[in-house]
Amino acid sequence: MTPRAVADPAAFIRAETRRLAPPLVPEITLHLAEESLPIWQRTEEELGEIGLPPPFWAFAWAGGQALARYILDHPETVRGRRVLDFAAGSGLVGIAAAKAGAAYVDCADIDPFAHAAIALNAALNETDAITVRTTDVIGTTGGWDVVLAGDIAYERDLAAKVFAWLEALSNEGARVWIGDPGRSYLPRERLEKVADYAVPVPRELEDAEIKATSVWRPRPERTGGAAPSPISGHEP
Template sequence: MTRRAAADPAAFIRAETRPLAVPLVPEITLQLAVESLPIWQRTEEELGEIGLPPPFWAFAWAGGQALARHVLDHPDIVRGRRVLDFAAGSGLVAIAARLAGARAVEAADIDPFAQAAIVLNAALNGVEAPQVLAQDIVGTDAGWEVVLAGDIAYERDTALRVFAWLESLAARGAQVWIGDPARTYLPRERLEKVADYGVPVTRELEDAEIKRTAVWRPRALP
C-alpha cells in the first residue's frame, strides 16, 4: 500500500473499514473496523509512526454509543439547539444530534482521520455533515447550547483539563452531557448519573462484551 493516508484519509478509511450498524444505535451506520489490531497496525504503517493511540474514529466506543442512544431517545436535549460533539471520533454522537433535530452541529477532533470519518459517516446516514473543528478547542467558548462528550477519561492530564473546561461551560448555562463507562479518570464525585446502558462492545478493546456505561452531567456548581 502506498503512503496515501496523509494526503487522503478518506481513501484510507474506505479501504480499511466497512459500513456497519452501531450495536446500541442500529439507526446509525458507520465506517468501522472489523478487527482492532490490523487497522491499528495499518495506521502506524501509513503514518510511519509506531506507538500511536488506537484509531478512535474506527470504532463505536461505549461512551459514544450510550450518549448517542440517549440523545435519540430524548431528542428534546438537542432539538433546535446549537450542539458541539467534542472529541467526536467517528461522528456518531454528532450524527445522532442531527437525527434528533439539532439546529446546528459542530464536531471537534484534532485527528485528521476522524475529521474525514465524520464527513463520510454523515453522508452514509443521509444527514448534513457537521461543521468540523480541527483545532484544540479546550478552553474556548463559542456559545454552544449543548455540549456532548463521549469517552474522554482515558488519560489523567487530558481528563483534568477537559473536565475543568466542561464545568466552566456548564456554569455559564450550557447543557453538558458525558458518555463514559466510569473509566479511571472520570471525576465521578463531580458528576451525576442520568442514565445507564449495557453497551455491546468488542473484547479486543474492552474487558467485557457488554460494557455498563452511563450518561453523566456535571453536578450543580455552588
Template sequence: MSELLETEDRIGFIRAHTRLLPVPHAPEISLHVAEEATELWQKTEEELATIGLPPPFWAFAWAGGQALARYVLDHPEVVRGRRVLDFASGSGLVAIAAAKAGAASVAAADIDAFAAAAIGLNAAANGVSVAPRRDDLIGRDEGWETVLAGDICYERALAGQVIDWLTALAGRGAQVLIGDPGRSYLPKDKLVEVATYQVPVTRALEDAEIKKSSVWRLASAP
C-alpha cells in the same frame, strides 16, 4: 492542494479498511468501523508512511459514545434546535445522533485528521450535516448550548483539564452530557446520572462484551 490530497488519501484508506455497519446500541446510525484495532493501526503507518500516528479511536463505536448517542436519540429535547458541540468526537457517532435528533447545528471536534475524515464520511452515510473541527477547543467558548462528550475520562491529566473546561461551560448555562462506562478518572462527585445502558462493545477494546455505560449531566461549579 496537498491538504486536499491528504484528505482524499485518508478517505480512501478509511473506505478500504473499514465496513459500514449499524452501531450495536444505536442501529439507526451506521459507521465505518474496523474489525481489529492493532491491524488497522499498523496498516495506517505502513500504507501512509507515517510514524507516530495516534491509535485509530475513530474506527470504533466506544461504549460511552454508544450510550450517549442512544440517550440523545431517545431524548431529542436535549439537542433539538440547539447549537451542539460533540467533543473528542472520534467516529462522529454522537454528533450524528445530535443531528438526527434535530440540533440546529453540530460541530464534531477531534484533533486527529483521520477522525475528521471519518466524521465527514459517516455523516454523509447517515444523511446528516456535521461540521468537523480539528482545532483544540479546550478552554474556548463559542456559545454552544449543548456539549456532548463520550469516553473522555481515561487519562488523569486530560480528564481533569476537560472537566474543568466543561464545568465552566455548564456554569454559564450550557447543558453538558458525558457518556462513560466507568473509566478511571470519571469525577462522579460532579455528575448526576441520567441514564444507564448495557452496551455491546468490541472485546478487543474492552474487558467485556457488554459494558454497563451511563450518561451523566455535569453540574456547574457552586
C-alpha cells in the same frame, strides 16, 4: 520522526473499514473497523510512525454509543440547539444529535483521520447539519447550547483539563452531557448520573463484551441548574 501526511484519508478509511451499525444505535451506520490490531497497524504504516494511539475514529466506543442512544431517545436534549460533539472520533454522537433535530453540530477532533471519518459518516447518514472542527476547542466557548462528550476520561491529565473546561461551560449556561463506561479518571463526585446502559463492545477493545455505561451531567449544585430525573437506559 514526523508522521508523513496521508494523501487521501477518506480513501484509506473506505478501504480499511466496513459500513456497520453500532449495536446500541442501529439507526446509524458508520465506517468502522472490525478488528483493532489490523487497522491500528495499517494506520501506523500509512503515517510512517509506530507507537500511535488507537484509531479512535474507527470504533463505536461504549461512552459514545450510550450518549448517542440517550440523545436519540430524548431528542429534546438537542432539538433546535447549537451542539458540540467534543473528541468526536467517528462522529457518532454528533450524527445522533443531527438526527434528533439539532440546529447545527460542530464535531471537533484533532485527528486528521477523524476529520475524514466524520465527513464520510455524516454523508452516509444524510445529515447536513454537521461541521467538522479541526482545531483544539478545549478552553474555548464557541457559543454552544449543548456540549456532548463520549468516553473522555481515560487519561488523567487530559481528563482533569477537559472536565475543568466542561464545568466552566456548564457554569456559563451550556448543557453538558457525558457518556462513560467506568473509566478511571471520571470525576464521579462532581457529576450526576441520568441514565444507564449495557453496551456491547468488541472484547479486544475492552475488558468485557458488555460494558456498563452511564450518561452523566455536572451536578446542579456545582452549576446552579436543575437536576434531571434519573432514567434507566435500554438493555440491548
